[in-house]
Amino acid sequence: MRSQRIKGKDGVLVKGKAVVEKFRVGEDTPYEVVESENNWFTAGWNEILSLITGASSDHYDATNTQIGVGNGTTAFSDAQTDLVGASTAYKGMESGYPTTPSSGTVQFKAKFNTSDANFAWEEWCVKNSSSGVVWNRAVSSLGTKSSSEIWYITVTMGKA
Known part of the structure; x- marks a missing residue:
C-alpha cells in the first residue's frame, strides 16, 4: 500500500513510517524488523x-501519546x-x-510486552489519549505477536 503523502504549497512532503522490532524473550x-x-x-x-x-492544549507528549495496534x-x-x-x-x-523534533521529524516509541497485543498486527496508529484524536492509521501486515515475544514500534512523523 502506498502511503498518503501530503504536499504543501512550498513543496514539502510529509508522511509517517513505523518500524517494528521483534524480540523473543531472553534475546x-x-x-x-518490519517497516510500514x-x-x-x-x-x-x-x-x-x-x-x-x-486552539488545543492536547499535546502529543510523553503523557498523552499512545501507539495503537489492531487486527483490522x-x-x-x-x-x-x-x-x-x-x-x-x-x-x-x-x-x-x-x-x-529534529530535521523536520519526531519519533514516538512504545513497547508491547509478553502479555500485550498477542494477535495479528494488521493496523497501527498514533493517538492522543487526552483528546482521543488519532493522528494517523496504517493498514499493513506486521506479523502475529505471541506471548513469548516483546515488540517495539517506533513511529517517525514529519517531512518525507
Whole structure:
C-alpha cells in the first residue's frame, strides 16, 4: 500500500513510517524488523494545526501519546476515527519519547510486552489519549505477536 503523502504549497512532503522490532524473550537482538508507511487523518491534521495556533492544549507528549495496534484489515478511509479491528491495544511512550523534533521529524516509541497485543498486527496508529484524536492509521501486515515475544514500534512523523 502506498502511503498518503501530503504536499504543501512550498513543496514539502510529509508522511509517517513505523518500524517494528521483534524480540523473543531472553534475546538481545531482534529476529525480524518490519517497516510500514501510513495515512494521516484530516482530524489528525486539524489537531496538529490547532496545537500550532493555540486552539488545543492536547499535546502529543510523553503523557498523552499512545501507539495503537489492531487486527483490522479494512482499507484506510479519512472517515475512520480510530483503529477498526476487533482486537486492539494501546501503549504509552517509552522513556525519552516522543523525541524533540529534529530535521523536520519526531519519533514516538512504545513497547508491547509478553502479555500485550498477542494477535495479528494488521493496523497501527498514533493517538492522543487526552483528546482521543488519532493522528494517523496504517493498514499493513506486521506479523502475529505471541506471548513469548516483546515488540517495539517506533513511529517517525514529519517531512518525507
